[in-house]
Amino acid sequence: MAIACLSLIVLPMASVRAQASGPIYIVKEGDTLWGIAQVFGTDAETLASNNGLTPNSTIFPGMSLVIPGFEGVEGELQTLDVAFGDTLDSLGLRYGVETAALARINRVVNPSRLYLGQPVIIPVTAETPRALPSSLAVQSAAGEGIVQVAVRTGLNPWLVRAFTSPSEALWTIPQELILLAGTARKTNALPATLDAIEVSPAPAVQGHTLEVRASIPGPVWLEGQLGDRALNFHSVDDTHLVALQGIHALLEPGLYDLELRGYTGQGGELVWSFRQPVRVVSGGYPFDPVLSVPPETIDPDYTGPEDQLIASIINQVTGERLWSEAFAFPGTYTDSFASRFGSRRNYNGTGYDYYHSGLDFYGGTGTPILAPAPGRVVLAELLKVRGNTTIIDHGWGIFTAYLHQSELQVTVGDRVETGQIIGLVGGTGRVTGPHLHWEVWVGGVPVDPIEWAEGAFP
Ligand SMILES: [Zn+2]
Incomplete structure (x- = not known):
């Protein structure tokens, strides 16, 4: 009691x-x-x-x-x-x-x-979230814009904008009665034609792939920009658009604007845009000991033309997605690696201005190299720095590259399937010993290949 x-x-x-x-x-x-x-x-x-x-x-x-x-x-x-x-x-x-x-x-x-x-x-509180009105009727006066109408009617300017989205042109006609119907009842700055935009991972990470996924209930097309990189959107199904973009391993950590623009359809009219910063954080890559290489092999006059050739290939975007699963490893011995992606490199003591742009496999000369996913061969030739090199286009701006081979076993135009032998490991080009150097490029930027083997994009 x-x-x-x-x-x-x-x-x-x-x-x-x-x-x-x-x-x-x-x-x-x-x-x-x-x-x-x-x-x-x-x-x-x-x-x-x-x-x-x-x-x-x-x-x-x-x-x-x-x-x-x-x-x-x-x-x-x-x-x-x-x-x-x-x-x-x-x-x-x-x-x-x-x-x-x-x-x-x-x-x-x-x-x-x-x-x-x-x-x-x-x-x-117990009343959260606050209920929104289902419709509003507002009459604009001559020359009034959204902000003026909002001030006059005591409405939150953002609320007025949300209810009239996506076209501000409505406000340019004076004395028009505007019914702000409940179809655009959204409590974010996205228009009615977009349900949600997911960006993962957030924050973005140096040397990793950023995925931007939009849920679209109606006809809409997106274009976008992250920092100075244009995003390429593709349809996954009837209601989702996806863009994949690599974050450069040497990009300074900080905030970068992600700008998205909505169109009435592919090649249609611009109806909406929004910009929000994305945080990019360090990939935590280690610093390798200083490496000694023949000076001419890091001379821009020597490496530049080859880099330009690679850039002209990996910056292309083909619309068809040829892969559908996580990538297989192209080399043998996949529980330890000769060198991981991203480590900072200093050639001949000139400073840590370089990084390791791929994943190095153990396995000596003559070990078979296997295609990690379906794709089309877009380069297969002997280059000065990279040695015997193959590049496979998997679609959507995703490319994989295989360097230093002793023997090429495919030619440009070949369609390859997962597990198919495309060449043999070797020591051609700028190397200290025979090995396979594997690169994965996403939207013109190399990323850590391991993340493409550990899970499926998109
Ligand atoms: Zn390497």
Whole structure:
């Protein structure tokens, strides 16, 4: 009897305290007071004392902590990762939080520069997400644009834009009654013709493949740009477009704009565009010891023409996708490798300006080289630096290359199948000993071949 009465008294008191002094955070597995304080811009001492604890107190999953410093904000603080098309305005609209409050909670200095995958803290209440009106009727005056109409009607400019998407041309006709019907009820900056755009991985990684996948309920075509690279979209099926793009192994880590442009169809009219930064992080590649090579083999006059020949081939994009599964390894001994992709290289002590652009296999002269996936041979000849070289086009801008061979066993134009012998390992070209050097190129950029063997793209 006494125990029952006690619990009746304690529970309401705990919840009153949580509501009175700010938003709460529910402790997750592995959390520490110090870590939670870091996320919410406070310190462990303040967080602890605000909750009647000390910095050394034990916290456990499921425990509620009141987070100091967010007066006027209520609800449970949850984190979500920014998706393509999310802006601070659209997140505020979706979760019923003032944009300014979101900016303050997240210490966002530049609201227009939320990057893909950025963790954003959202206060979630019982009313979240806020219901959107199903339709709005707005009459524009002469010369009014979206912002003016939004100001006059007290609507969030982003909301007005979302409901009139995709064409702003509607606003150029004065005195037109515009019915903002519920067909465009989206709480991100994507138009009605795009359900979602997934970018993976986020952040992008040096020397790895970035996949941009769009879900399209209706006729739409996409073009795009990541940094200075044009993206090539292809249809996977009736409702999905995919672009694959390699991130250069030497690209400086940082933020790079991903710009997507939507068209009414392939070769159609431009109806929408959006730009969001993507974070590129280091691939964590090691630095190899300085290598000594004959000086002329790193002389641009010597290597340049050959590099240009390779570039002219691997920058082409054929529309037909010839592969459908993860790539097989072209060489033998696939549980250890003579040299991995990405390691930084310094030739003759001139600086770490180079990197290893492929994967080296053990296995000496005469070992068979097998095609890793279906494709078409687009180069098979003896080159000065690369030696006997074969390049296979797998479609969609995906190419594989096989260097230093002792013998070529295919010719340009041949269609090859997975497991077919295309040549023999050798030591031709700029090498210190016979081996197979295998490269995978994605959108004109070499990537770590192992990721193409470990899983299927797209
Ligand atoms: Zn190599």
